[in-house]
Amino acid sequence: MSKLLRDIPVERQIAKHMQxxxxxxxxxxRQLQSTRPSVPPQLGPYLSISRELAxxxxxxxxCLAEKLGWPLFDREIIEAIAEKSHVREELVAxxxxxxxxxxxxxxxNLYTGRIFxxxxxxxxxxxxLLGIVQYGHAVxxxxxxxxxxxxxxxxxxxxVAPLELRMRKMMRxxxxxxxxxxxxxxxxDHEQEAFFQHYFHSKPDDPRAxxxxxxxxxxxxxxxSTILLQLLAAKNPKP
Numbered sequence: 001m002s003k004l005l006r007d008i009p010v011e012r013q014i015a016k017h018m019q020x021x022x023x024x025x026x027x028x029x030r031q032l033q034s035t036r037p038s039v040p041p042q043l044g045p046y047l048s049i050s051r052e053l054a055x056x057x058x059x060x061x062x063c064l065a066e067k068l069g070w071p072l073f074d075r076e077i078i079e080a081i082a083e084k085s086h087v088r089e090e091l092v093a094x095x096x097x098x099x100x101x102x103x104x105x106x107x108x109n110l111y112t113g114r115i116f117x118x119x120x121x122x123x124x125x126x127x128x129l130l131g132i133v134q135y136g137h138a139v140x141x142x143x144x145x146x147x148x149x150x151x152x153x154x155x156x157x158x159x160v161a162p163l164e165l166r167m168r169k170m171m172r173x174x175x176x177x178x179x180x181x182x183x184x185x186x187x188x189d190h191e192q193e194a195f196f197q198h199y200f201h202s203k204p205d206d207p208r209a210x211x212x213x214x215x216x217x218x219x220x221x222x223x224x225s226t227i228l229l230q231l232l233a234a235k236n237p238k239p
Contacts (some may be wrong), residue, residue: 044153045236046133047228048145050204053188054166054173056216057159058141063225065139073132074141080131081124087116095121096143122199146209147200155232158210159224162217211235
């Protein structure tokens, strides 16, 4: 069993919510009076990082997780979806921040003998993300978490950088030519835009979907982390 599912029993948390609503309904029917009514669990706080490829978003997420002492959820989300869906992680990864055609999905399911498509991916993704924020104090990387999770419970960040800087970073870190680095960046940007449009009917560069957009071409990662920590504390003034 993956570490995430051991730490975040999603089904149990959902059951607690349902039991709470049922109790409240029964209390209303019986007209019971209570001086301290029960309340549902608080969500968050969380910090979601959406990023352009090679913009420094991964490094910023790691930096913030270390400073906050919060776990960083990235690959662990794929592991949890795979375990909940009883499919291989490799299959989930093909839907993770990607859009697959119905024909490709049909062939994959025919080959694996498993029924897994974009709707199952999105449903389980939502369940896993909501399970994370029920415990709170988490940094979540990508997966459109800013569209799925309640905005008031966390800080939603978008990290961008000029194409030239992203290309140089790709060339340096992956030993790519300028042509190949540019091709990978443009292909990834296209896939990300398709993913956001398919699942959320929005574009990744829509500033209204975030609390703040950080341009690492103008702001260092260290300064960006300081700004975000202050914003997180101001938006979620909880111990």
